[in-house]
Amino acid sequence: MTSEQVIRVRDETELATRAGHLFAGVGAEFVCAANHPDTWSRPNVRASIGGRMRDSLAEGVVIRKLYTPTALADEPGRRHLFEMAAMGAQVRVCDAPLPHETIIIDRRVMILADPVTALERGFTVTTSPALMDGVCALLDAVWESAETLDAYLRRDRPHVDAGQKAILRALAEGLTDETAARRLGVSLRTYRRRVAELLALLESDSRFQAGARAGKLGLTG
CATH class of the missing domain: 3.30.870.10 (Endonuclease Chain A)
Structure with missing residues (x-):
């Protein structure tokens, strides 16, 4: 040019x-x-x-x-x-x-x-x-x-511990609650309670939304 x-x-x-x-x-x-x-x-x-x-x-x-x-x-x-x-x-x-x-x-x-x-x-x-x-x-x-x-x-990034990251990975893989609970070595009731806590932490109304927000914040690694 x-x-x-x-x-x-x-x-x-x-x-x-x-x-x-x-x-x-x-x-x-x-x-x-x-x-x-x-x-x-x-x-x-x-x-x-x-x-x-x-x-x-x-x-x-x-x-x-x-x-x-x-x-x-x-x-x-x-x-x-x-x-x-x-x-x-x-x-x-x-x-x-x-x-x-x-x-x-x-x-x-x-x-x-x-x-x-x-x-x-x-x-x-x-x-x-x-x-x-x-x-x-x-x-x-x-x-x-x-x-x-x-x-x-x-910025405004919530702290996600190792156990919560494992739940995020299970959600990303599309595992059933029963399969995910067995993998993590917890009861089905405990797993579902932890999922609910994770959704609240990520200010999400659904598991899909939680996964998307976690990915955007770089919390899934």
């Missing part, structure tokens, strides 16, 4: 073809702001970019990933965030909605994703300093007010 160029691509495949090389050329910093990791929903595109990011981390590149709580709403999203943090990326969660899902590479190239629609998602790729400076300033402000992934998960 030449200085201050702005190009439009119609979908992820075209983005990977025309701008995929940019991800391999990260020199110092890679910033990603997204509502959900599925910004790169095509498996081959996301896997390719993910591999390049791992290489960049190994080379000392600073990777900052900013997400909204939506990214923690399902297991694949949580797993992606945990994996990136484990690899050394800085991961934060913000409560404010993000108007655009954005990638900024070395503050020299910016990729803005269109809002999600039923059609293919389009992207804008630009090297315009004027456009980039405004978006960078906004993202920097949101980043400073956002919480680290660990801090966000600890």
Whole structure:
């Protein structure tokens, strides 16, 4: 791309073809702001970019990933965030909605994703300093007010002991109460009482809701 160029691509495949090389050329910093990791929903595109990011981390590149709580709403999203943090990326969660899902590479190239629609998602790729400076300033402000992934998960996080985690695993596996009670070595009555206590602790009205809340809070590990 030449200085201050702005190009439009119609979908992820075209983005990977025309701008995929940019991800391999990260020199110092890679910033990603997204509502959900599925910004790169095509498996081959996301896997390719993910591999390049791992290489960049190994080379000392600073990777900052900013997400909204939506990214923690399902297991694949949580797993992606945990994996990136484990690899050394800085991961934060913000409560404010993000108007655009954005990638900024070395503050020299910016990729803005269109809002999600039923059609293919389009992207804008630009090297315009004027456009980039405004978006960078906004993202920097949101980043400073956002919480680290660990801090966000600890917020109002109830304490779940080993026995309660075992119950959560039994619920996740769909075991009957009788089978779960036998596995845990307790009576059926005791098991059901502990399930009721766990639902109250997680402020949940159902076992499914309790499992979903426990997963979102990272309590199932």
